[in-house]
Amino acid sequence: MSRQVSKGFPVRHLKTIVTAAALALGTAAFGQGAEVALGGLRQxxxxPVEVTSDNLRVDQSDGSATFSGNVLVSQGEMRLTAGEVEVIYAPIGGRIAELRATGGVTLVAGEEAAESQEAVYTIDSGEVVMTGDVVLTQGANALSSNRLTLDLTEGTGVMEGRVRTVFQTGGD
Known part of the structure; x- marks a missing residue:
């Protein structure tokens, strides 16, 4: 049986709340940013990158292709959905250099997911920069901010701009 601090509040939850408060204060002290570990969003x-959509527009003059309507980008276990994705090809070799997603972006891998208004995925570096009303969920926990920079090769991310965190304590 756990000890009680006050009406119905078990002492064992105090550590979780103190840790969450310390994280929140630490986040505010470091320029409104937070670094997060992302095991599922490692890639x-x-x-190979596979793109499916309702429509495709190719512009030979600038070497771009724009997929629109129910866009799904797959790479390994990672899935990115958006209203529109512009594919930027490298000037030499014709390989994909960058993906620019807009129109409600969702990036999912394993039990982790991130949502934003826009995202830019630089293929060679494995960096994804998500901007605009960013929400990152890891299981039952959620973080939100204005910007999330993911390093898919390392499985880490940095959230910037008024970070808000909700921790699920799981208690009984």
């Missing part, structure tokens, strides 16, 4: 950027 090998060398894997």
């Amino acid at each position: 090998d950027p060398g894997l």
Whole structure:
């Protein structure tokens, strides 16, 4: 049986609340940013990229292709959905250099998911920068901010701009 601090509040939850408060204060002290570990959003950027959509527009003059309508980008276990994705090809070699997603972006891998208004995925570096009303969920926990920069090769991310965190304590 756990000890009670006050009406119905078990002492064992105090550690969780103190830790959450310390994280929140630490976040505010470091320029409104937070670094997060992302085991599920780890990805090998060398894997093939598959894109499906309702429409495709190709612009030969600038070497871009724009997929629109129910866009799904797959790479390994990672899935990105958006209203529109512009594919930027490298000037030499014709390989994909960058994906620019807009129109409600969702990036999912394993039990982790991130949502934003826009995202830019630089393939060679494995970096994804998500901007605009960013929400990152890890299981039952959620973080929100204005910007999330993911390093898919390392499985880490940095949230910037008024970070808000909700921790689920799981208690009884």
